[in-house]
Amino acid sequence: MDIQVVEGALVEVPTTDVTGIDRRAFGEFVGPRGELASYAFGWTTGSDPHIAHLSIGIGAGNPGGGTFHAVIFRHQDGHAYSLTDERFERVPQGGPDLSADQARAHGDLPFVWWVTDHVMQHDRRAWWMRHWLLGTTCIQTREVFERHEPVLMVSHDADDGMWQLIGASDADPDTGKVGHLHHAVDEDQSLLDVLDLPPGRHATRPGDGKPWAVHL
Incomplete structure (x- = not known):
């Protein structure tokens, strides 16, 4: 067993x-x-x-x-x-x-x-x-941070370990917001499935509530 x-x-x-x-x-x-x-x-x-x-x-x-x-x-x-x-x-x-x-x-x-x-x-x-x-921090697109869009991609960088949360809009590094990852989960518990994402991997889903797929 x-x-x-x-x-x-x-x-x-x-x-x-x-x-x-x-x-x-x-x-x-x-x-x-x-x-x-x-x-x-x-x-x-x-x-x-x-x-x-x-x-x-x-x-x-x-x-x-x-x-x-x-x-x-x-x-x-x-x-x-x-x-x-x-x-x-x-x-x-x-x-x-x-x-x-x-x-x-x-x-x-x-x-x-x-x-x-x-x-x-x-x-x-x-x-x-x-x-x-x-106190894990993450960068969120403005649309995700302001809850105008659901998270459709989660990335865990290999170089610096930073997490990124991205919605449907193109990510603009100049307008990204830094917040705590646990606060993002407070608002959207569907992120629970990707909180063990290894560094260097990213996960995507086609829409809010859809299953996550993990990629290299």
């Missing part, structure tokens, strides 16, 4: 002060030998510093079962994790909430980090969250 990361619900709720959105994504993990885990991760737009949260649950109903909680933060050019005492979410496969010390002493902690790495690699909402953590 191949490893499966199955995306579940995405819950989006305005913050109490209505200055941002609290996002929580849920899903299930199935390992190659049928190992099960449930997960939830989330972030709050407008929060400073940019720190995301994660819960991984294993062994529901078993003596060694538990729910592990961690924070995710920017580290150098990527991200890192740190166990925390703070409970984030309850997940179906989880058991009792573990403190950071209990989690560090747990024999299944390597499995939990393995699950976490696969979730971050394969859940499209995790790509979105990672771009938020890293």
Whole structure:
């Protein structure tokens, strides 16, 4: 059996002060030998510093079962994790909430980090969250930036790593706008499918809501 990361619900709720959105994504993990885990991760737009949260649950109903909680933060050019005492979410496969010390002493902690790495690699909402953590910038044509046109081409430059979002109009570098990639996804979640675009590749689609094709 191949490893499966199955995306579940995405819950989006305005913050109490209505200055941002609290996002929580849920899903299930199935390992190659049928190992099960449930997960939830989330972030709050407008929060400073940019720190995301994660819960991984294993062994529901078993003596060694538990729910592990961690924070995710920017580290150098990527991200890192740190166990925390703070409970984030309850997940179906989880058991009792573990403190950071209990989690560090747990024999299944390597499995939990393995699950976490696969979730971050394969859940499209995790790509979105990672771009938020890293503050990834992108150049958008004026028409896309002002939401007059949908994004029809996404490019990830090989030279400088810059992302570009282009609509139906010809791209004019003199009128392009610089913004954050995660804000573009806030407005158009169909971009989730191309947030893992490798450097040197670009993706196109014939119209809003149509499938993306990735090109060299």
